[in-house]
Amino acid sequence: MEKRIINPWQWQDQRSYVQAVEIKQATATLYCSGQAAVDANGRSSTADMRSQLIEALQNLEQVITEAGYECQGIVRLNIYSTSTAELFTCFDVFQDWIAKHGIQQASTVLEVKGLFETLNVELEATVVK
Incomplete structure (x- = not known):
């Protein structure tokens, strides 16, 4: 895989993302469903945003690893949250x-009006290798 980052500016660096990612000669692509704070038994978390973000x-990471990919191969990561203000209080995580x-x-x-059951944050990723 050949990866090229396109950043016409510098400000996004402080927000931990890039403006665009170009991938050439990828051998495989993994499209992950939204991952949230749901335990192995399918129970949605009722914890605070920080705890839910950690679990999500x-x-x-577990889905990516079990598929035989590496987290470093994430090229797109969308975040859905019921409160971006609350999300940004724990963005350090x-x-x-x-x-x-x-x-x-x-x-x-x-920022979305709601997520499944009691969930506050959901992560959707595309991973390449």
């Missing part, structure tokens, strides 16, 4: 996870 990231895996991804953050 863990679930996303997201940024630390991105840095830990050396991810450079295109992203969109969307």
Whole structure:
């Protein structure tokens, strides 16, 4: 896989994403369903935003790993949240996870009216290798 990052500006670097990612000669692509704070028994979390974000990231990482991919291969990561204001109070969790895996991804953050049951945040990823 050949990966090229396109960033005409510098300001997005502080927000842990890039403006565009070009992939050439990928050997495979994984499209992940939205991952949220749902436990192994299918129970939705009732915890706070920070706890749900941590669990959603863990679930996303598990799906990616079990598929035989690496988190570093994430090229698109969309975040859906019932409160972007609350999400940004714990955005350090997201940024630390991105840095830990050396991810450079295109992203969109969307505030939505609601998510399934008691969920507050959901992550949708595209991964290449």
